Amino acid sequence: xxxFFQNAGLSIVWAALGVVLxxxxxxxxxxxxxMRLRQMIEEGNVAAGIILGAVVIGTALIIxxxxx
Numbered sequence: 001x002x003x004f005f006q007n008a009g010l011s012i013v014w015a016a017l018g019v020v021l022x023x024x025x026x027x028x029x030x031x032x033x034x035m036r037l038r039q040m041i042e043e044g045n046v047a048a049g050i051i052l053g054a055v056v057i058g059t060a061l062i063i064x065x066x067x068x
Contacts, residue, residue: 018063025059026052 030037030052040048 014067021063022060026056029055
């Protein structure tokens with residue numbers, strides 16, 4: 001039973017690390033990109049939202065592979 005709780009705790013830690021890394025990578029992309037995507041999304045630009053979504057999915061796949 002103790003092994004179960006240890007594995008569950010490690011899973012929570014790795015998941016939290018993945019979320020933090022994804023957040024940092026998304027912010028870094030937004031700061032380094034010449035256009036401010038978040039501002040464009042707030043103005044209603046759908047294409048900017050699609051670009052940011054694709055970046056988030058791609059980054060999540062890379063982080064997932066690195067953690068695994």
